[in-house]
């Protein structure tokens with residue numbers, strides 16, 4: 001373990017800061033996501049186990065942070081994500097005002113000419129921040145990151161990746177329920193942000209496929225889009241918030257300029273730190289000094305150089321805990337470092353540049 005706070009000095013780089021063995025890395029099949037395997041894979045202990053199966057017993061124990069109130073708010077925090085179908089829409093959510101459509105006026109179907117993808121990207125980032133995304137990055141779609149069982153047309157070549165910050169104080173309570181509330185709020189905010197951004201793009205006459213964790217691996221896309229690097233805990237580490245974010249993305253044919261990836265020394269720091277592995281109650285995070293290309297369970301995708309997280313163990317801990325867990329987010333020094341340095345955080349690229357200059 002290393003002491004202290006990592007220094008965050010971000011530099012833009014030409015290539016994403018990950019290493020893959022191209023002879024081994026395959027597209028990941030979404031059937032192997034641990035939550036999917038709960039439904040179909042009797043070969044592991046988590047089969048047909050729901051992680052809220054013990055909630056009543058846990059409430060009865062009376063532990064702080066596991067009360068009926070905490071669970072009630074936790075379930076409520078997910079409601080926009082779970083109850084609002086527009087959050088993950090791939091088509092127009094709301095038709096333009098019917099009276100005008102009936103007389104043939106629907107300007108939202110007219111394609112907006114994008115003369116300058118750089119300016120368009122600046123506007124997208126400004127819009128993303130305005131509607132609630134904490135970070136917005138753009139990359140070309142590397143189709144290796146699409147799930148093996150998903151295809152989307154070639155014209156969707158750009159990806160807008162957005163990160164939503166989760167509440168720091170609530171995450172500090174992990175593995176108790178308030179941390180889960182922060183997670184649920186992150187997912188519900190994600191639905192709002194996705195819907196506004198997707199509909200904005202469709203109002204410009206382009207297509208937008210709004211995605212949460214579905215359709216493709218979010219973390220490598222976020223790395224490609226310059227939002228952060230991969231940590232030992234298997235999560236995206238951002239300079240601004242550490243791993244304390246949820247990720248979502250939109251695939252689009254809107255012409256955009258990609259961001260360059262960033263590097264700020266996460267892998268080297270993780271080699272010595274190991275705090276997430278030491279605090280993980282499931283023993284799911286590797287203590288090895290060096291990352292590897294080998295997965296440790298069926299829900300990993302071997303062929304990328306990283307510390308593979310045993311997500312089977314992680315899920316089984318959630319079942320015992322009665323709720324999910326954010327301890328590997330809570331203890332990460334980048335979480336703390338990012339809280340300290342946020343005031344001077346990187347807001348690069350979020351102002352709309354020339355597009356709004358004339359208006360401000």
Ligand code: SF4
Pocket residue numbers: 279280281282283284285309313314315317318325326327328329
């Ligand atoms: S979420 Fe909790 S159980 Fe899962 S890897 Fe992180 S610390 Fe371990």
Ligand code: SF4
Pocket residue numbers: 231232233234269270271273274275276277331332333334
């Ligand atoms: S807590 Fe884990 S992910 Fe965070 S810096 Fe330490 S080793 Fe890396």
